[in-house]
Amino acid sequence: MKTLSDKKFSGKWLRRALAAGIFALVVLVVVMMENNILFARNRYIYVLLCYIGIYSIATSGLDVLFGYAGQISFGHAGFFCIGAYGSVLLSHSEWGVAKLGITPLPPILSIPLMGLVAALIGALLSKPASKLVFHFLSLLTIAFNQIMYLVVANFPGLTNGFIGITRVPPVKLQLFGATLLDFTAVKSKYSYVFLVMAVLAALLILKQNIVRSKLGRSMIAIRENQTAANGCGVNIMRAKTVSFAISAFYVGIAGGLLAHMVGFISPDTFVQNTSVIFITMLLFGGSGNMTGPILGALVITFVQESFQSLQDYRMLIYGTFLLAVILYQPAGLVGLGRSISGMFGGKGGANRGAA
Amino acid sequence: MQMLINVLIGGLVLGCTYGMLALGYSLIYQASGYMNFTQGNLLMFGAFIAYQLYVVWSIPFIIALAGSLIVMFFVGWMMERFVIRRLVRKKAQNVYVVLATIALSTIVENAAMLIWGSNMKYFPSLYSNPSPIKIGPATVSKEQLTCIVVALLAMLLLHFFLNKTKFGTSMRAAAQNKMAASCMGINVNTTIGTTYGIAAVLACLGGVLVAPTMYVSYQLGNNLAAKSFAGAVIGGYGHIYGAIIGSLFIGLLETFVGAYVSSAYKEFIVYGVMVLFMVLRPRGICNANVYSV
Amino acid sequence: MALLDVKDLSIEFSGLKAVQHLDFSVEKGEIFGLIGPNGAGKTTVFNMVSGFFKPSGGQIFLNGMRIDGKFMFEINKLGIARTYQNINLFNNISVMDNMLIGQHCRIPYGTFASFFHTRKYRDCERATREKARETLGFVGIPEREDDQAKALSYGEQRLLEIARALVSDPCLLLLDEPAAGMNPTEKDNLARLVLEIRKRGVTVLCVEHDMKFVMGITDRICVLNYGQRIALGTPGEMQRHPAVVEAYLGGGE
Numbered sequence: 074m075k076t077l078s079d080k081k082f083s084g085k086w087l088r089r090a091l092a093a094g095i096f097a098l099v100v101l102v103v104v105m106m107e108n109n110i111l112f113a114r115n116r117y118i119y120v121l122l123c124y125i126g127i128y129s130i131a132t133s134g135l136d137v138l139f140g141y142a143g144q145i146s147f148g149h150a151g152f153f154c155i156g157a158y159g160s161v162l163l164s165h166s167e168w169g170v171a172k173l174g175i176t177p178l179p180p181i182l183s184i185p186l187m188g189l190v191a192a193l194i195g196a197l198l199s200k201p202a203s204k205l206v207f208h209f210l211s212l213l214t215i216a217f218n219q220i221m222y223l224v225v226a227n228f229p230g231l232t233n234g235f236i237g238i239t240r241v242p243p244v245k246l247q248l249f250g251a252t253l254l255d256f257t258a259v260k261s262k263y264s265y266v267f268l269v270m271a272v273l274a275a276l277l278i279l280k281q282n283i284v285r286s287k288l289g290r291s292m293i294a295i296r297e298n299q300t301a302a303n304g305c306g307v308n309i310m311r312a313k314t315v316s317f318a319i320s321a322f323y324v325g326i327a328g329g330l331l332a333h334m335v336g337f338i339s340p341d342t343f344v345q346n347t348s349v350i351f352i353t354m355l356l357f358g359g360s361g362n363m364t365g366p367i368l369g370a371l372v373i374t375f376v377q378e379s380f381q382s383l384q385d386y387r388m389l390i391y392g393t394f395l396l397a398v399i400l401y402q403p404a405g406l407v408g409l410g411r412s413i414s415g416m417f418g419g420k421g422g423a424n425r426g427a428a
Numbered sequence: 429m430q431m432l433i434n435v436l437i438g439g440l441v442l443g444c445t446y447g448m449l450a451l452g453y454s455l456i457y458q459a460s461g462y463m464n465f466t467q468g469n470l471l472m473f474g475a476f477i478a479y480q481l482y483v484v485w486s487i488p489f490i491i492a493l494a495g496s497l498i499v500m501f502f503v504g505w506m507m508e509r510f511v512i513r514r515l516v517r518k519k520a521q522n523v524y525v526v527l528a529t530i531a532l533s534t535i536v537e538n539a540a541m542l543i544w545g546s547n548m549k550y551f552p553s554l555y556s557n558p559s560p561i562k563i564g565p566a567t568v569s570k571e572q573l574t575c576i577v578v579a580l581l582a583m584l585l586l587h588f589f590l591n592k593t594k595f596g597t598s599m600r601a602a603a604q605n606k607m608a609a610s611c612m613g614i615n616v617n618t619t620i621g622t623t624y625g626i627a628a629v630l631a632c633l634g635g636v637l638v639a640p641t642m643y644v645s646y647q648l649g650n651n652l653a654a655k656s657f658a659g660a661v662i663g664g665y666g667h668i669y670g671a672i673i674g675s676l677f678i679g680l681l682e683t684f685v686g687a688y689v690s691s692a693y694k695e696f697i698v699y700g701v702m703v704l705f706m707v708l709r710p711r712g713i714c715n716a717n718v719y720s721v
Numbered sequence: 722m723a724l725l726d727v728k729d730l731s732i733e734f735s736g737l738k739a740v741q742h743l744d745f746s747v748e749k750g751e752i753f754g755l756i757g758p759n760g761a762g763k764t765t766v767f768n769m770v771s772g773f774f775k776p777s778g779g780q781i782f783l784n785g786m787r788i789d790g791k792f793m794f795e796i797n798k799l800g801i802a803r804t805y806q807n808i809n810l811f812n813n814i815s816v817m818d819n820m821l822i823g824q825h826c827r828i829p830y831g832t833f834a835s836f837f838h839t840r841k842y843r844d845c846e847r848a849t850r851e852k853a854r855e856t857l858g859f860v861g862i863p864e865r866e867d868d869q870a871k872a873l874s875y876g877e878q879r880l881l882e883i884a885r886a887l888v889s890d891p892c893l894l895l896l897d898e899p900a901a902g903m904n905p906t907e908k909d910n911l912a913r914l915v916l917e918i919r920k921r922g923v924t925v926l927c928v929e930h931d932m933k934f935v936m937g938i939t940d941r942i943c944v945l946n947y948g949q950r951i952a953l954g955t956p957g958e959m960q961r962h963p964a965v966v967e968a969y970l971g972g973g974e
Binding site (some may be wrong): 080132197282283285286288289290292293294297298300302303304306307308309315347 | 731765771772773792793794797798801802805809810811814815818821822823825826827828830832834835836838842845846885889
Binding site for chain 2 (some may be wrong): 344385
């Protein structure tokens with residue numbers, strides 16, 4: 074019988090090779106820059122790459138919720154906050170657990186731990202909304218975002234309020250006192266780029282696995298047709314809750330990485346606007362696939378950096394961007410790419426399946 | 429006793445403001461099945477327009493009020509006409525419409541910030557005799573009473589409009605069944621557009637009424653909106669009278685907690701009660717239809 | 722013991738009694754028809770049996786176990802699968818993906834395997850795909866495996882819905898107006914398919930308007946009108962039953 078599956082198989086390996094190749098290229102460029110082989114050493118690009126990586130992680134997580142499960146959250150900045158503040162409070166030498174006399178954890182542990190905590194909170198948060206009409210989740214997430222902001226802003230004893238927390242410890246991999254890997258570099262984020270890229274790669278592989286599995290299909294089913302999914306044996310409430318928890322995990326990890334990169338956190342980063350920025354990145358790049366969120370993070374971060382002078386207009390521009398994307402190209406850049414390749418005879422159109 | 433009356437009045441003021449917003453949510457939800465996140469910022473924008481007219485250009489208050497209401501009606505109408513209707517025609521999924529309202533909300537908020545700046549603005553007294561009124565042992569400002577009275581009047585007017593006038597009835601009909609309504613000769617596009625317009629007017633009214641008692645700033649909308657959602661959920665999302673009851677409840681709750689417990693915790697209590705209702709009684713006080721499974 | 726036992730089933734929508742005190746049972750291996758004029762409540766009965774609505778009164782038993790009020794996905798796991806009056810496919814994904822989701826409750830690996838693509842995952846996925854292919858072949862659309870569901874013709878979509886319902890190995894298959902919109906040839910093929918389905922050991926409960934189709938393949942029929950049962954028996958008996966004739970053709974004159 075004609076093995077269409079073989080054809081898809083080779084396509085899969087080709088795409089994997091391509092993805093690995095792009096990663097390797099990025100790493101190579103960064104290493105060459107650092108060693109002055111390629112362009113003058115411009116430290117700022119490392120920071121930019123870190124931001125792009127972090128936002129890619131967050132947006133990929135939100136994609137699991139929105140692009141695959143079709144649920145919407147307007148408060149994921151709350152999980153960003155949990156990841157960031159949680160990791161800082163667990164690992165800081167003066168704030169958080171240190172105040173209670175407990176030895177702080179190294180950040181290499183506290184970041185993933187807070188990712189799991191964020192996932193747990195996400196599951197608890199979305200559980201009541203999973204049985205109800207879909208906009209209840211939106212309301213709940215808005216309230217959640219507000220609450221997280223209020224918590225970190227209004228309890229100075231815990232989080233130093235609006236002043237924020239400085240001297241966030243750097244990320245190192247240490248065993249029995251000996252430092253194996255050091256991602257610090259206060260002056261340049263060169264080594265941190267590798268950490269972010271490694272985490273991004275791992276989480277992207279995880280996302281790919283989830284999407285191609287029974288779990289991923291259950292999410293796609295509830296996105297496509299909730300009633301039919303119900304009738305096919307998909308536990309709707311569970312699929313919604315699990316997808317929310319996974320997205321919270323990703324965003325929580327991203328928050329932790331951000332905190333330890335910048336070395337400083339304050340409540341301003343975790344307002345409602347940040348949630349809107351995540352959504353803008355996701356929709357702009359294209360949801361429901363692997364590359365869209367990364368593209369979105371890439372482009373929007375560049376836009377943000379290029380238009381530093383228009384800082385005040387930032388949210389207005391994002392809002393308009395978002396509206397334009399929704400009205401004219403809801404499939405985002407990836408959708409645009411697909412329809413262009415469709416014009417040239419490829420398999421165009423948006424097949425938002427498990428691929 | 430004095431504090432009690434003050435807190436009560438303050439709570440009613442807040443409750444009425446939330447009510448204006450929540451009514452908008454219910455109207456739009458009933459008419460089109462969508463959530464509209466722009467209401468909060470429309471409230472803020474309306475308040476700013478009134479500020480511009482009344483304070484900056486010194487136009488008499490009544491005319492300033494009327495002017496801002498008319499402007500906001502058209503803003504609401506145009507949002508529906510050019511954004512929502514377009515998405516509905518494309519048969520876009522629910523999420524995209526909601527996202528579009530979020531985008532609109534962001535645009536309105538930041539437009540206001542750019543036009544009027546980020547400082548808080550204050551209304552001078554609306555009355556030539558600004559001395560407060562005595563109710564029992566307490567003193568209450570005239571603006572607060574105006575807010576409550578006008579808001580309640582507006583709700584009554586809305587009730588009459590929806591139930592006793594021909595257009596209001598056609599709006600209700602279209603909300604229940606678009607196809608049948610259009611077969612009866614009702615122009616469904618007009619009624620839905622009007623619904624959005626009325627919701628915007630209510631939001632604007634809420635803003636203009638509450639602004640003299642508080643302040644105007646571009647962040648006013650978001651703050652009030654989140655809590656008015658709590659009111660809408662508690663009263664029963666989508667239910668017109670539920671919206672009012674829930675909002676009054678939330679307004680009073682917030683003010684009482686703020687006064688007698690602690691100012692820092694009042695927001696938590698409000699959201700906490702909302703979550704409690706979502707978990708234990710999602711239908712709210714007035715038994716709205718909320719289950720999807 | 723009957724496979725499906727419906728006792729005193731009732732449901733009310735805001736005061737409108739859509740189904741009242743309905744009693745019938747379906748034996749294992751039967752092809753059972755549920756007919757009646759428009760608005761008689763047939764799809765409502767389906768919706769209650771499959772779990773979409775919770776009845777206001779009465780009980781539904783599957784193999785002796787009470788299932789009324791359970792969630793749809795729980796009932797699917799217990800062995801009831803259905804098709805819909807208006808086609809309810811997962812439109813934007815491929816036919817194969819539709820079939821994979823259809824088997825959701827029968828796939829034995831869990832979350833860990835999903836995350837890390839273990840050996841169990843690979844084996845289960847392979848088996849699932851093979852089963853999907855086999856069922857697609859059984860209903861007659863094996864070549865459409867990779868196409869988007871919405872790209873299929875109307876007749877093929879109906880077959881896909883049936884295939885998707887079958888692939889979860891149900892003991893009872895609910896077909897909601899499966900012949901709607903089909904031409905006579907397609908209807909004949911469908912009738913043959915239903916008989917083949919019965920040969921596989923699946924009991925069939927079928928709602929249909931096309932009398933020739935229903936009389937041709939069913940063993941017993943229950944006739945509804947205004948939410949109440951007015952007759953129950955073999956096709957031959959129904960054709961002669963005065964109440965049935967009256968319900969369809971109207972009384973008087």
